[in-house]
Amino acid sequence: MARRKKFYEGKAKILYEGPEPGTLVQYFKDEATAGNGQKKEVFEGKGVLNNRLSEFFMQGLNQIGVPTHFIRRLNMREQLIRQVEMIPLEVIVRNFAAGSMAQRLGLDEGAQLPRPIVEFCYKDDRLGDPLVPEEYILAFGWASQQDLDDIVALALRVNDFLSGVFHGVGIKLVDFKIEVGRIWDGEYPTLVVADEISPDSCRLWDIETGRKLDKDVFRKDLGSLTEAYTEVARRLGVLPSNVTHRPKPTLIN
Numbered sequence: 001m002a003r004r005k006k007f008y009e010g011k012a013k014i015l016y017e018g019p020e021p022g023t024l025v026q027y028f029k030d031e032a033t034a035g036n037g038q039k040k041e042v043f044e045g046k047g048v049l050n051n052r053l054s055e056f057f058m059q060g061l062n063q064i065g066v067p068t069h070f071i072r073r074l075n076m077r078e079q080l081i082r083q084v085e086m087i088p089l090e091v092i093v094r095n096f097a098a099g100s101m102a103q104r105l106g107l108d109e110g111a112q113l114p115r116p117i118v119e120f121c122y123k124d125d126r127l128g129d130p131l132v133p134e135e136y137i138l139a140f141g142w143a144s145q146q147d148l149d150d151i152v153a154l155a156l157r158v159n160d161f162l163s164g165v166f167h168g169v170g171i172k173l174v175d176f177k178i179e180v181g182r183i184w185d186g187e188y189p190t191l192v193v194a195d196e197i198s199p200d201s202c203r204l205w206d207i208e209t210g211r212k213l214d215k216d217v218f219r220k221d222l223g224s225l226t227e228a229y230t231e232v233a234r235r236l237g238v239l240p241s242n243v244t245h246r247p248k249p250t251l252i253n
């Protein structure tokens with residue numbers, strides 16, 4: 001079989017040229033990284049889980065009219081996506097204080113915020129994706145004021161959708177990161193949710209016990225990452241069949 005042309009390789013995914021112009025194939029790796037790539041480990045099955053979970057969220061968003069890059073899942077580890085012009089920002093939405101925000105402001109982990117807060121980091125691994133004010137984004141031309149208004153509206157819609165879906169399965173959405181791309185349709189761009197939505201890019205706590213079900217399990221060495229992601233997928237009913245723990249057949253006398 002002819003090898004596909006690699007378009008881009010990141011820490012958790014590879015993009016290949018797609019079957020038609022304007023499309024790409026997104027491949028989910030098993031690697032997990034933290035601390036800007038300083039901590040690295042392979043978790044067998046993580047890519048399969050994230051491919052399924054990202055499909056589930058992106059499809060749900062598409063269905064409620066929030067545009068995403070997702071077209072369809074191709075196989076266990078790959079999905080077909082629209083090629084977009086990436087905006088070089090990580091868009092973070094926070095409902096409860098955690099991680100870098102809790103540290104920066106001296107807030108207790110889990111403290112409820114007065115309202116969802118959207119913040120932006122400039123995507124640059126060499127710099128460790130620094131938090132940037134809107135003023136920088138506008139001055140350096142990474143996005144326009146119109147883009148920023150649209151990105152905030154998009155991010156808050158994603159937050160409402162994800163918070164509701166997770167709440168329905170007993171999970172608190174503490175915070176998450178999305179990335180946004182432009183698709184040009186004539187003169188005007190449409191902004192769409194791109195990259196992935198998975199436990200790699202969200203903080204997810206069990207509502208009853210507070211158990212962490214996201215990448216913090218790896219960042220803080222709290223146990224098995226695959227087990228945590230499997231639990232999220234199981235609750236949402238999106239477990240791929242080969243990871244399902246079916247009961248063993250029992251002999252009937």
Ligand code: UDP
Binds near residue numbers: 092100101200
């Ligand atoms: N996040 C991410 N990729 C990054 C940085 C953050 O997906 O490069 C997610 C992270 O998983 C969390 C949210 O964005 O759900 C907020 O992360 P924070 O700024 O608190 O950074 P962290 O403490 O994870 O370094």
